[in-house]
Amino acid sequence: MRNLKLVLEYDGTDFAGWQVQPGQRTVQGELEAALTRITGEKIAVCVAGRTDAGVHALGQVVSFYTGSALAPYVFVAGLNRHLPGDVAALRAEDAPEGFNAKRDAVGKWYRYLVRDGSVRLALERDRAWRITHRLDLEAMRRAARALVGEHDFSSFRSATCEATSPVKELRRIEVFRDGAGRLVIDLWASAFLKQMARTIVGTLAETGSGKRRPEEMTGVLAARDRRAAGATAPRDCT
Missing domain, CATH: 3.30.70.580 (Pseudouridine synthase I, catalytic domain, N-terminal subdomain)
Structure with a gap:
């Protein structure tokens, strides 16, 4: 074999x-x-x-x-x-003998796209989350900085997550606009808990909408309680 x-x-x-x-x-x-x-x-x-x-x-x-x-x-x-x-x-x-795609993964990259503002593009209906108002990019960046590092991400995991430990290393997170004007959220981690990436995105979107202050992200992380974080961003982007 x-x-x-x-x-x-x-x-x-x-x-x-x-x-x-x-x-x-x-x-x-x-x-x-x-x-x-x-x-x-x-x-x-x-x-x-x-x-x-x-x-x-x-x-x-x-x-x-x-x-x-x-x-x-x-x-x-x-x-x-x-x-x-x-x-x-x-x-x-x-x-090599013994190589296992899951066990030997050294990291994972997750990208989420948001189309915020008044423009709606038909070809992005399955590619970008549509938010009708403009998000505050700098506020989202400030909130995101609190998440970088090794933490207990219980506040961002699904209730049905089967991971044995909620501790993961979020190595890097970037929030920026691409050439098409979309808001891009890139996350690099050792691994992700179930719905962790999309819950981070949803919480950042609430920050960008002014519903949360950037400084609150530290408390959300420390709470280790899913109720402390924001809504999970949609998976189908429709």
Whole structure:
């Protein structure tokens, strides 16, 4: 058996998330079905980080074992023939014995887009959260600084989060406007708790709307209580 590492890109709009769920269309389900068509094997993949319904991926890392002797580039070509149009295999390579996409992930990057103001663009309906008023960028940046570092992020985790520890390292957070005028929130972390990134975004949006003062973020973090943080930003951006 050999161990392969695969990098995927996908549009999460029409998926019920990454993980296989009975009766639901999922990225994992589509990928494993395509791998079976290529290899004739029943393959279970390991993913660096599961994504929720409606969440997209630019570089999702997956690992799996196979008895197939196909070259990595043949796997990529074969997957792109069998995968649906909203999932693409970008590259593949042989991985060392024991490599595990989840366990060996060194960090994760999450990007959230916001279209704030009076302009509504049809082509962004599945790509950016629509907020009809302008957000205060500097206030959001000031609030975000309090979150950087290793902390207990219980105030930002879902009640259904199954992580054994709420302590994560948020290594970096940037809030800026891109060339299209959208507000971009980039987060880099050792790992994210369930809904952690979107709850941070929702709390920052409340700060940018003037509903919270930037200085309050320290208290929200220290509370270790989900009720202290803001609403979770939407996953489908509609």
